Amino acid sequence: MLIRKAVKEDAKEIININHKTWRIAYRGIVSQEFMDKRDKKINDKITKMSKQIKNNQVNILVAEEDEKVIGFVSYGKSRENRYESEVYAIYVLKEYQKRGVGKKLIKKVIENLIKENYSNIIIWCLKDNKYKKFYEEVGGQPRENKVLKIGNKQLDTIGYGFYNLNKVMEKLG
Numbered sequence: 001m002l003i004r005k006a007v008k009e010d011a012k013e014i015i016n017i018n019h020k021t022w023r024i025a026y027r028g029i030v031s032q033e034f035m036d037k038r039d040k041k042i043n044d045k046i047t048k049m050s051k052q053i054k055n056n057q058v059n060i061l062v063a064e065e066d067e068k069v070i071g072f073v074s075y076g077k078s079r080e081n082r083y084e085s086e087v088y089a090i091y092v093l094k095e096y097q098k099r100g101v102g103k104k105l106i107k108k109v110i111e112n113l114i115k116e117n118y119s120n121i122i123i124w125c126l127k128d129n130k131y132k133k134f135y136e137e138v139g140g141q142p143r144e145n146k147v148l149k150i151g152n153k154q155l156d157t158i159g160y161g162f163y164n165l166n167k168v169m170e171k172l173g
Contacts, residue, residue, distance in 0.1 A: 001101065003108045006060035006072065011050035013069035014060065015042060021091040029128045034151030061108055063092065063101045070096040073105040075113070075121075080144070083122040083161065085113050090123070106138045107172045110165050120163050124148075127156035135160040139168040 006014060019039060022030070052058045063071040071092030078086040087109060092101045113121060123140060125132045126148075136142070144159030162168050 001070075001104065002064045003061055003104055004064060006053050006058075006062045008050045008054040010060075010062050010069055010072075011053060012046050014062065014072045015046045015049055017069065017072060017091050017093055018089065020093065024094055025091075025129055025131055026126065029126055029155065031151045031153060034153075037151075059112075061105055061112075063096075063105055065096070071101045071105060073109055075109050078122055080122055080159070082144075083120050085118045085121045087121060087123040102134055103138055103172065107169070110162070110169055110172070114165050114169065119165055120161065121165065122162070123160045124157050125160060127158050132158065139171050
């Protein structure tokens with residue numbers, strides 16, 4: 001498996017992974033109506049993502065196996081004052097989950113952030129997301145809570161804080 005920086009040609013795969021995993025992870029949490037509306041905008045999202053990658057407006061790493069993109073992570077400066085950096089999204093195709101792909105993506109993000117002198121990170125997750133334990137398994141601690149509006153629903157979220165990124169890297173091996 002290869003973890004590498006995304007190129008503009010990856011945009012379609014990144015957006016498709018995002019949409020496929022949303023349908024699985026957020027089924028029963030986010031309304032079907034919202035999911036359907038979201039899917040109708042997929043081509044616009046691919047075009048926008050391709051431009052953002054080409055113009056270095058986003059930090060995205062992809063996991064690739066047999067020349068196929070199987071997961072991705074997007075990260076950068078935190079939108080929260082209490083944290084320096086943030087993972088905005090991390091998604092892995094269902095058939096590749098539980099194989100260490102997500103852990104390798106997080107590890108590479110933390111490695112990159114350490115090189116840029118960041119010392120902490122936050123990852124937000126819907127409280128009802130059945131995959132939220134992953135964030136604790138890779139070293140995150142539930143530290144923050146807020147409400148996020150998705151479609152017409154108010155949803156509780158948990159912010160997993162990662163402090164002392166050097167220690168987190170040691171734990172990840």
